[in-house]
Amino acid sequence: MSKHDDDYYDFTPDPEIDEDEEEVVLTAEQVAAVGIIERSGLRPHGVSDGYFHFIDEAPPSGLARTYRSIDVDQLILAADSIHEIEYHEEYRGITNKGRTYTEVLVTLAARYRPLFQTLLGTVWSESETSCAMGRPVQLGWTSKADGSGPREVGFHVCSSKDGICIELSPAPPLSQFLILDLPVPRASKGGPDYTLKIYTSSGDPKVNARNSQSAIDGMLFELEARYRLALSVVARERPSITAVDQRSADDGPLAVRYPQSKVPREVASLFAFAAEAHDNPPYTFLSYYQALEFYFPWISRRNAIRAVRREIYDFDFEASDDNSVLRILNVVERSKAAGEEEQMKLLVRECVREDKLTDFLASGENGDHFSKRGPIAGVPDINLKNQSDPVHLQVTKRIYALRNRIVHAKDDPRFSATSQLLPRSREAYSLRPDILLVRLLAQEVVIATQAW
Known part of the structure; x- marks a missing residue:
């Protein structure tokens, strides 16, 4: 459940319990409209608070079922419009088939107060009430602070050069119906939901889609950079790390003990932040990866000390022999020259128990996620039947490659084969198994340090 939903909607303890239906008599045209909407895949649920509710058994958000009101x-x-509109591929939004109109839900990037309160407290410059390019303007209106008349909340701007209009305004009823998939059949309360609306000229739908995305990116960037109004679009799919991964009563009694693990403050802080950042999966992944990174120097030192002692205890070692001393120097130099990926391989090989890895990877919950058919592109797959690479090496290669996809954003042909994994994308919201895998690695390393 997103923060957006939590801010704007009431919840009932059990969404399976139907509310008392009102005695609302639909006209013949409305009954026919319900039938058309039902054939599109939404099951009628009933009426309350003047709203007709439908159940979506396969919502684009990825939940098991949601309600649309x-x-x-x-x-x-x-009913007249539903077959002309499609869900947006990346965001909680809609678009028409020609991609000449796109509408996406926006929220505050930092949720200190509801979006509508922030927009209401913003002083908007006077703008035209009609579009210079003849497109509809749907700005919201409210009374001025001094009560002296209405003022607009939002904006509508155009580029005759690009043939594009951008508008921030309340979501119309049809948009709310299709965009706001709710966990319970409730109507909106409080301030209205705002959407960013992009109008493009007729033409190639693929070009229109790219132009719409560019307009969204540019507008959100300028709103934050120039005006300190930090808005973000709401991802189509909800984060993959959810309350399912938190403790529940079904886990049995909680037998608390005095902590026996001696964990560095840096590692403990990173684990705590990872648990808090579940609505941003790439951040969660990187927090656990940074916990691993903390131990890179430690494992390198241990490995170097062990290698030096091996040379010293060698039967052929002579302190007066230059070759013997050079062998020790070579060991030290090699340990210093080891790159991050090599240190990662060493850490996982030395600290992570192979049976823990195979048990996790063989779990049916992960499905095909780690296979070549998985949802994350540009990273190596993991195959327990692979005879050439041991499982710990396969895991290391995947985790390191995924880390690079998250942190590297270089405009360089050398990195063009694999694009950056963006924080608000379908791949990002499919990261749950990889996050739990890197979390397992970090836990294993912490355990190993207790024993050494």
């Missing part, structure tokens, strides 16, 4: 008076409009 629309004002009864808007049923006919929804």
